[in-house]
Amino acid sequence: MTESAQGRYTVAVLGLGAMGLPMATRLASRLTVHGFDISEDRLSLARDAGIETFGSAQEAARGADAVLLAVRNGAQLEDVLFGEADVARELARGAVVILTSTVGTGPVTATAERLAELGVDLVDAPLSGGPVRAGNGDLLVVVGAPESAIERARPVLDLLASTLTVVGDRVGDGQALKTVNQLLCGIHIAAAAEALALADAMGLDRARTLDALTAGAAGSFMLGDRGRRMLEAYDGEGAPVLSRLDIFVKDMGIVGRAARDVALATPVAAAAEQLFLLGQAMGLEAADDSSVIRVLAPELRSAALAEG
Structure with a gap:
């Protein structure tokens, strides 16, 4: 002591x-x-x-x-x-x-x-x-x-x-479990962005769509939490930063390295990582991670590239 x-x-x-x-x-x-x-x-x-x-x-x-x-x-x-x-x-x-x-x-x-x-x-x-x-x-x-x-x-x-x-x-067991946790969180954020961008492209009301999705089997914590924040991207500068996008660039990189170390394929996590990397390349690294929707939604992507 x-x-x-x-x-x-x-x-x-x-x-x-x-x-x-x-x-x-x-x-x-x-x-x-x-x-x-x-x-x-x-x-x-x-x-x-x-x-x-x-x-x-x-x-x-x-x-x-x-x-x-x-x-x-x-x-x-x-x-x-x-x-x-x-x-x-x-x-x-x-x-x-x-x-x-x-x-x-x-x-x-x-x-x-x-x-x-x-x-x-x-x-x-x-x-x-x-x-x-x-x-x-x-x-x-x-x-x-x-x-x-x-x-x-x-x-x-x-x-x-x-x-x-x-x-x-x-020591390392905590990191291992957090790596698995971040695999799911990163995928869920990317999936939420993809779903909401598709809903908007199909002409659906964004807020009503999110309410319906979170009430059913498609709901998840990340959809409910980040989904609300993603909708703010359509109304202006986007949500205040609570979790930077480049944190998920780092964490999904950790996921990929861990999977390679044990020779396990993680194709869905790899696809999600690409979205965060694209967001970083667009200059969104310091933005809230919900801004990954800007990579997918055409009007938001154009605005982000113009700002960059």
């Missing part, structure tokens, strides 16, 4: 973006939170939320019981822990690193091996739910880690998750 654990549990949240900041705010309701982000704007927002911020990732992590990482990809994971930020050297033996991002099994297992040499456990805990649910502690978190490491991370996990599923005791 680290020194700070003898008093109030301390967690360093590194990465105060769309998910990191609401998670930090939620954790600060019960725990001592140290926050850091490379963006001064995000640090300012964190301070406004009552979170103590630090000038470097190392300072934020120093003496913490747990370090929660909300990074974009495996390269950022490597950089934060062992690269320029070099946070790993500040971690006390017995501390835990909680990785909430989807980066794939390879980077996670390699990172866990390096941390183990320092007496630090990695808790593989990718999550789903979006910023609002993060702030309310209503996330789905899937965990792969030894039980002893999970127990040391419990103060963090229990505050963030309304559904906490331990899928295995191996």
Whole structure:
């Protein structure tokens, strides 16, 4: 147990973006939170939320019981822990690193091996739910880690998750299940875009079509959630960004690599990935992922290409 654990549990949240900041705010309701982000704007927002911020990732992590990482990809994971930020050297033996991002099994297992040499456990805990649910502690978190490491991370996990599923005791099990989850989510978003674009092309009322579809067997969470947001693309600039399109470019790439590693064909996922890649090529990488409908609907595609 680290020194700070003898008093109030301390967690360093590194990465105060769309998910990191609401998670930090939620954790600060019960725990001592140290926050850091490379963006001064995000640090300012964190301070406004009552979170103590630090000038470097190392300072934020120093003496913490747990370090929660909300990074974009495996390269950022490597950089934060062992690269320029070099946070790993500040971690006390017995501390835990909680990785909430989807980066794939390879980077996670390699990172866990390096941390183990320092007496630090990695808790593989990718999550789903979006910023609002993060702030309310209503996330789905899937965990792969030894039980002893999970127990040391419990103060963090229990505050963030309304559904906490331990899928295995191996680091990488959480990433594996999240990869399967993202396969379905990416396909469902792409299918919703295709269906609504077809309905519009056939002259159907878009809102009535969506209501009918979500009430029947064709309904899904992504159709109901992203479908509403897709309709906003027809009325102007589109929906506010809750989940960037390039996140699914990354995640569907992880799905493809995982499938190739086990020699499994995933043709539907591959087709969905192409839609997200086309959206990125059209300049929509920073737009909400619901904007993938712009790749398919002729009038929206033309407008997106003109803007690009």
